[in-house]
Amino acid sequence: MKKNKTRNSRVWLSSPYILWIAGFTVIPMIMIFHYALTDKNGGFTFANIAAIFEPIHFKAMVFSVEIALGCTVICILLSYPLVMALRHLHMGKQGFTLFILIIPMWMNFILRVLAWQMILSKNGILNLLLTSLGFEPLSLANTSTAIMIGVVYDYLPYMVLPIFNAIADIDEDIIEAAKDLGANGLAVFCKIIFPLSVPGLLSGIVMVFVPSMTSFVVADILGGGKLQLIGNIIEQEFTKNSDWNLGSGLSVSLMIFVLISMAFTSKEDSKGRRESAIW
Amino acid sequence: MVEKLKNWLSRFYIGIIILFMYAPILVLIVLSFNRSRSRVVWGGFTLSWYQSLFSNAQIMDALWTTLVLAFLSAFAATVIGLMGALGIHAMRRKNYQVMMAFTDIPLLNADIVTGIALMLWFVRFLPLGFTSVVVAHITFNIPYVILSVMPRIQQMNVSLYEAARDLGANAVYGFFRIILPQLASGILSGFFMAFTMSMDDFVITYFTKGAGVNTLSTMIYAQIRRGIKPELYALSTIIFAFVFVILILVNYWPGASGKRGRGEQDY
Missing domain, CATH: 1.20.5 (Single alpha-helices involved in coiled-coils or other helix-helix interfaces)
Structure with a gap:
């Protein structure tokens, strides 16, 4: 009572x-x-939402999905070895992930992206390094590769941290037991570590996929203004073209797309995330 | 032998990731000492940007706005989020799930959608200005607080609180003496997370700020085309170094690690 x-x-x-x-x-x-759902005069319309299928918008949307998918996959591929390495060296418990991943966030985000521009530009630091070592210089400036590097850099922490948190608490005894019973490293990873990391992985996917689709600042700076994400288009509708209805319509289409593509992770995710909070 | 190779590989890989994460930061730190205003030419070492920084009223103003904004929004988000999490935790399963789904909305939505939606609201009902940015930041900060406090609440021992109440403690006393200490690590990391997110935000601030209000991010964005004032590299370096040193002290001060609770490892 x-x-x-x-x-x-x-x-x-x-x-x-x-x-x-x-x-x-x-x-x-x-x-x-x-x-x-309204036009400039306040009348009801679906045109703003359907506008996503206009070639210029659709192209940006497809490009956004490509960048977001690529970014998510690369982040996953970079995260697991990092998490395993940290675990192997027993470094996680000393706040080490904080230093690798969170502290860089205290350098202003736009400045960090600008720094990447300086690193990747034609006469930039990377090419300086490559030519002095006798390699051919790369032309990465204003390419989708540059944007990809930018978004991976930006969102990698959001993938590593939930995965790390999900498997940091795995009891070492379980792994020892599996090894005693004859499991090799690969089997331990596939049968124990990976399955237990899935909740963290799913929340990592959500945290990386969505923002990397729309990070218009990264595309602006590293794409040289020619390569546009759907975020750039929406931003321009609000700041340059002042078509708020169209901008809102494209945002709603984006939300619908995100909801559909995330639907399959949400069920598992909502269970797992509660137990392995992101941070 | 295999173990040694594994250790070496692990160190090597961590080193590469650290290089990747810190390369742009290193570039910015170097630029803050560059005499030349150009981003590509090294004009010799100077500390003059660090001197002129403090007499640049515009930058100091933006810094002040950014810090006040981060503190106010993180503080308010921590209070609202902590109360919210305690309440949600006591809800029936179904309501709990509904509330957590709403908590996910700002996390699931792209920044730009959250920013635009809030702006559309503000231009109708609340003039854009500093207040609107604070409200927007609180809105996207609350979920981070809830998600870092909730696991602690689930591990919390409620019987202790009930025992205290039975022994005559009133609700407020019980809350501050029993509940709060158990949740301290989650609350702190939630606050720190919210503060970091607020400091680092550009997109939502960009859409919800009024004319004349500038945070460091929006100020830097406005300068991209004309060229970034070198003082901003200096300021960013100071902020970065400050946080870096503080966190080293907090994490590696002798005896500090022993006091830290389990699961606090990420903060």
Whole structure:
């Protein structure tokens, strides 16, 4: 009886948060749908949402998906060896991931992207290094490869940390037991470590895929303004073309796409994420 | 032998990732000492950008805005998020899931969508300015707080609190003496996370700020075409070095690691 009472009174603590969600998550979503579904004169239309299929928008959307998929895959491929190496050297427990991944975030994000531009540009640091070692210089500036490097750099922490957190707590005894029973390193990884990391992996995918699709600043700086992500198009509708309805419509199409592509991860994810919080 | 090779490979790989993560930072630090204003020419070593930085009112103003914004939004998000997480945890399963789904919205949405949606709201009902940016930052910070506090709440021993209440502690006293200490590590990492996210945000600030309000990010963005003021490299280097040193002290100060709770390893 008493337990129920304290429980119910505890629920009230969340009322400021519920109000906050209503005010600043739900209403803004209604607003963006409202703009998306009306034309300049306020009449109802689907045209803004369907505009995603216009060639110029569709091209940007396809390019965004390519970048996001590539970025997610590369981040996964970079993360597992890193997490395993940290685990192998027992370095995770000393806040080492913090130094590798979070502290760089304290250097301003746009400056870091600009630094990549300087590294990758035609007369940049990378080419200087390559030519002094006798290699051919690369022409990476303003290519999709440069954008890819930028987004991988930017979002790698969001992949490593959840995977790391998911497997940091695996009991060493379990792995020892598997080894005693004859499992080799590969078998231990496939049968124990990878399955236990899946919740972290899924939240990593969500945290990397969506933002890398829309990071218009990275595309702006490293793509030289010619290669456009869907984020660039949306941004321009708001800042340059002042077509808020079209911008909202494209945002809504983007949201729908994200929801559909994330639907398959959400079920597993919502179970796993609670236990292995992102940070 | 195999073990040695494995150790070596692990170190080598971690080294490569560190190089990848810190290469651009190194470039920026070098630039902050570059006498030439150009980004590609090395004009000799100078500390003059560090001197002129503090007399540049515009930059100091943006720094102040960024810090106040990060502190206010992280603090408010921590209070609202902590209360929210405690409340949500006590909910029935179904309501719990609904609330956590709403918590995911700002995380799932692209920054640009969150920023635009808030802007559309603000231009109608709240003038764009510093307040609107604070509100926007609180909105995207709360989920980070909830996601770092929730696991701690799940591990929390509720009986301790109930025992304290039975022994005559009132709710407030019980909260500060029993609940808060158990959640401290989660709350701290949530706050730190929120502060970091707020400092690093560009997109949402860009869409929700009014004219005349500038954070370091929006200021830097505006300067991309004209060329970045070298003072900004100097300022970023100072901020970076400051945080780096603080975190080294916190993490490696003798005796500090013993006090840190389990699972706090990431912060």
